[in-house]
Amino acid sequence: MSPDRRRAPQQERSRRTVERIIDAAARVLERDGDRDATTNRIAKEAGVSPGSLYQYFADRDELLLEVSHRFVARFEAELLPVLRAATRDDPLTAIHRVLNAIVDALESQAPLLRALVARQSGTRQEEVTRAIRARVTDFVFQTLAVHRPDLVAEDLERVTWTFVELTQLLPVRYVLDRPNVPRDAFVADLVRLLAVHAAQAGRPADPATPAVPAPADAAPGRDDAAPAQTDVA
Amino acid sequence: MSPDRRRAPQQERSRRTVERIIDAAARVLERDGDRDATTNRIAKEAGVSPGSLYQYFADRDELLLEVSHRFVARFEAELLPVLRAATRDDPLTAIHRVLNAIVDALESQAPLLRALVARQSGTRQEEVTRAIRARVTDFVFQTLAVHRPDLVAEDLERVTWTFVELTQLLPVRYVLDRPNVPRDAFVADLVRLLAVHAAQAGRPADPATPAVPAPADAAPGRDDAAPAQTDVA
């Protein structure tokens, strides 16, 4: 799990030190952001010296990577029981329960999620996201393959890609943006979207697809592009 | 447009210098990333001295903010004609054309988009995103209000929020991830999603909603959560 630490903690004392450092890193990251989460500040927050920090982590990046791993581990731990139980439900109910569990799990670590998403680039963090996404993609692909025997592999790939993006991006945005949107209604909308997508995506142009009525008069933007304020977003 | 520069360029010479600096900043940002886009490096890339850079920009952040503004301005410039023309189409066609234009506009600046998304946090960059999103939200809200007289304001807000997220997040991910997905098919799927969402979201549980068949046997995760590799994502 944890890559090349400089020294592996052997006594109970040092094991607690490592925990204190990781927890402190998460707290400082949430509170002060990536830029101000300096190693010295993390060390002070953890109540250890900078030197002790480097006894267990090769560099700053490795420490923050470990924070990511903890986040993902906790997320998975919260989600797994629901996932397992959901295989016994009918698909619509399953999607509903799993989505709710996803939102719950994200919300339980929302501040850390925000901080980690903010860093996310130029670091090895993306590997973490990639790993979990690969697993999810695999599962969705297999499941869709059963439900949509009409689709060839490349269509399945596409539908899977969109499905996975929908389940990941929208809940994350929902938790991070905290829009003025009731949670149940959001989940219900997303369930419908996913169900329709899973059932219909990739079908040849379907005339039964519900269409949108006539266009409105509101213009998308004036010549001078005057910013129109809204309280929605 | 450009906030508090230290000195406003008055001669043609300095105006070109400012352009060179902004262009250089964009290039360095794309090539080297936020962390290594140092002011000195940008100055060298632009062929000016660090001092000259600070004659026109208060600090590093303001320069990179200007890069963001240029990105958005170009994006809007590419999109606006299509938006204007689309108001004359029927809604489904309009969504289709606008989505294509969005993907085009994003792709034409994909490397810069990647770099800007990567920085995005802890800076004033989010204001840029917020500004354009507010305008889009306003337009979508107004349009939806006409097509969905059955919805009350708070439902409209929610449907609008999801609609906007869908149109922004998915095309951006598509361009940045470059998944193995044909563009036309991706757009077609997304058009269908948006159409269904606009027409049906917020409706009381609709039994006519297409459901997904019976669940598969594939398990979402084993006990040890063995990573399953996929070539899709």
Added chain:
DNA sequence: CGCTAACGCGAATGATTACTCGCTTTCCAC
């Protein structure tokens, strides 16, 4: 007990980098 290795310390270091300032060069109004 006492000895050794694990643990912990924190001032010092070295590198980086945003930003400044005193100076020169270029432009243009008169």
Added chain:
DNA sequence: GTGGAAAGCGAGTAATCATTCGCGTTAGCG
């Protein structure tokens, strides 16, 4: 053409931080 303002220069500065290292402290083992 000349004086003054605008533009440009680039070595220097001050501050920040990740990281180190030599030394004290603690814990387990014989």
